[in-house]
Amino acid sequence: MDAIIIENIPFDIQAKQLYPILKIESNRKYAERLDILLASARNIACPRVAYKLAAVEYDNDGTVLIDGVCLMSRVMQVNFEDCRRAFPFIATCGMELEKWSRTLTDTLDIFWADTINMMALGTALEAFKRHLTDTFETRMTSTMNPGSLEDWPLSEQHKIFSILNAAGETIGVQLTESAMMVPLKSVSGIEFESGEKFHSCQLCPRDKCPSRRAPYDEQLYAVKYNA
Amino acid sequence: MKESLISVQKAVNELMFDEIKGLVFACLDEGIPPLEIIEAGISKGLELVGEQFETGTYFLADLVMAGEVVKEAMPILEEKMDPGAAGQKGKIVLATVEGDIHEIGKNIVGMLLNVNGYEVIDLGVDVSAGKILAAVKETGARLIGLSALLSTMIGGIKEVVDSVVEAGLKDHVKVVIGGACTSEQLKEEMGADGYGETAVQAVKIFDKLSAT
Numbered sequence: 001m002d003a004i005i006i007e008n009i010p011f012d013i014q015a016k017q018l019y020p021i022l023k024i025e026s027n028r029k030y031a032e033r034l035d036i037l038l039a040s041a042r043n044i045a046c047p048r049v050a051y052k053l054a055a056v057e058y059d060n061d062g063t064v065l066i067d068g069v070c071l072m073s074r075v076m077q078v079n080f081e082d083c084r085r086a087f088p089f090i091a092t093c094g095m096e097l098e099k100w101s102r103t104l105t106d107t108l109d110i111f112w113a114d115t116i117n118m119m120a121l122g123t124a125l126e127a128f129k130r131h132l133t134d135t136f137e138t139r140m141t142s143t144m145n146p147g148s149l150e151d152w153p154l155s156e157q158h159k160i161f162s163i164l165n166a167a168g169e170t171i172g173v174q175l176t177e178s179a180m181m182v183p184l185k186s187v188s189g190i191e192f193e194s195g196e197k198f199h200s201c202q203l204c205p206r207d208k209c210p211s212r213r214a215p216y217d218e219q220l221y222a223v224k225y226n227a
Numbered sequence: 228m229k230e231s232l233i234s235v236q237k238a239v240n241e242l243m244f245d246e247i248k249g250l251v252f253a254c255l256d257e258g259i260p261p262l263e264i265i266e267a268g269i270s271k272g273l274e275l276v277g278e279q280f281e282t283g284t285y286f287l288a289d290l291v292m293a294g295e296v297v298k299e300a301m302p303i304l305e306e307k308m309d310p311g312a313a314g315q316k317g318k319i320v321l322a323t324v325e326g327d328i329h330e331i332g333k334n335i336v337g338m339l340l341n342v343n344g345y346e347v348i349d350l351g352v353d354v355s356a357g358k359i360l361a362a363v364k365e366t367g368a369r370l371i372g373l374s375a376l377l378s379t380m381i382g383g384i385k386e387v388v389d390s391v392v393e394a395g396l397k398d399h400v401k402v403v404i405g406g407a408c409t410s411e412q413l414k415e416e417m418g419a420d421g422y423g424e425t426a427v428q429a430v431k432i433f434d435k436l437s438a439t
């Protein structure tokens with residue numbers, strides 16, 4: 001199957017939602033400044049997603065093949081055990097917002113733009129998950145991202161791009177030599193159907209992470225993933 | 228301590244954008260020297276914000292907005308001071324290491340260093356050791372701040388440290404690291420001079436190194 005592009009994703013975040021997050025609810029001067037910044041962001045924002053419905057197969061040694069491309073992750077082998085299909089994807093805030101944020105010079109504007117661009121990326125990811133439910137009637141899905149755990153190295157990000165053919169470029173996402181994506185507020189990964197929710201955080205001991213979504217389970221790797 | 232200085236501290240600590248200017252003028256009217264207002268009022272207020280950030284009562288946005296309160300007050304004070312005495316603590320070349328694009332933490336560190344009296348030369352993300360060294364030579368900066376979040380890119384730190392050594396600048400230029408994949412231990416392994424776990428720590432460690 002060809003890669004599918006999701007665009008025209010509405011980015012209609014309201015300034016009022018941002019005031020409390022950015023701690024400016026009580027100040028008109030800053031609120032007005034944010035209104036202007038957000039309006040210019042909303043004018044150009046074009047978050048996008050490229051994804052593919054891909055077949056999940058296994059090599060003789062159990063290695064996972066996604067649309068024939070072999071991915072080196074033990075955790076994936078176990079997580080994808082009952083999957084026959086999966087959805088490799090790239091999601092981005094869009095190059096329009098990226099370019100816009102590069103023109104800002106004031107540190108406060110830059111901080112606010114970081115937040116706005118992260119929200120645009122979040123909007124793209126939400127739209128992607130809604131789209132999967134609507135189109136494929138997926139129930140519970142979980143995500144794996146290359147580079148999040150040592151088990152699935154960052155270098156495998158190249159493979160996600162190759163599975164999606166040129167769709168990464170179509171949505172304006174480029175890979176740098178070190179396998180980083182530009183626009184910076186982009187993520188790549190594979191969405192898969194799972195009986196129970198999987199979060200990389202369950203296998204990640206990093207403390208004080210602002211984005212932790214599940215507690216670290218010290219035993220989990222040994223119990224579930226050790227070959 | 229004078230009541231008016233305590234009010235300035237409080238204004239910074241409690242993010243009182245609208246009041247800060249009036250309170251600074253009140254201190255000046257009382258004849259308190261601008262440098263004392265900066266040190267005993269503003270910096271102390273920022274320190275309190277830092278403590279609350281470290282204990283988790285304040286979040287990133289609070290830290291950033293405290294910086295803005297300070298920015299409201301500084302022009303008034305700088306105008307009354309001798310040029311060069313405005314607490315300019317020196318230049319810092321700041322970057323996210325080559326191969327890494329995580330920028331949010333670096334930006335916060337840059338902002339906080341800036342309101343604490345440093346001139347920050349922010350080179351952005353994915354910056355090579357060569358570019359960092361060139362910026363150090365061009366600006367005469369004696370401090371480098373490196374942000375690294377990707378564990379696969381820590382080699383970028385070593386390259387910067389090595390290039391500083393090769394350029395014969397080791398005694399003059401100090402390298403401080405920070406970001407999720409860094410630690411005190413990594414600092415030792417890489418031969419860097421400092422490690423800061425948070426933006427608040429970053430200011431403390433740069434203050435310490437620039438005083439030596």
Ligand code: B12
Nearest residue numbers: 147148181187188330332372374377378405406407423426
């Ligand atoms: C936010 C975030 C993102 C965002 C924003 C990225 C950006 N442009 O900045 C998004 C969602 C886009 C993202 C994407 C990715 N990310 Co990311 N990301 C994070 C996350 C969750 C938080 C980082 C952050 O901004 N924190 C908030 C700031 C304020 O904190 P901070 O950076 O730590 O900075 C503070 C201190 O460290 C210190 N500090 C920072 N720098 C410095 C410098 C000096 C000199 C000093 C003294 C102090 C200091 O002060 C700061 C303020 O207190 C981290 C996890 C983590 N725990 O760090 C992962 C993380 C860094 N990302 C990771 C990965 C793998 C990725 C992706 C490759 C995933 C993927 N396949 O899509 C992509 C790559 C994106 C790309 N463009 O190529 C991994 C890296 C793993 C590793 N191998 O090391 C991490 C650890 C998460 C994980 N395990 O999943 N990411």
Ligand code: SF4
Nearest residue numbers: 200201204209211212
């Ligand atoms: S805890 Fe943080 S660093 Fe670890 S996997 Fe979760 S989001 Fe990534």
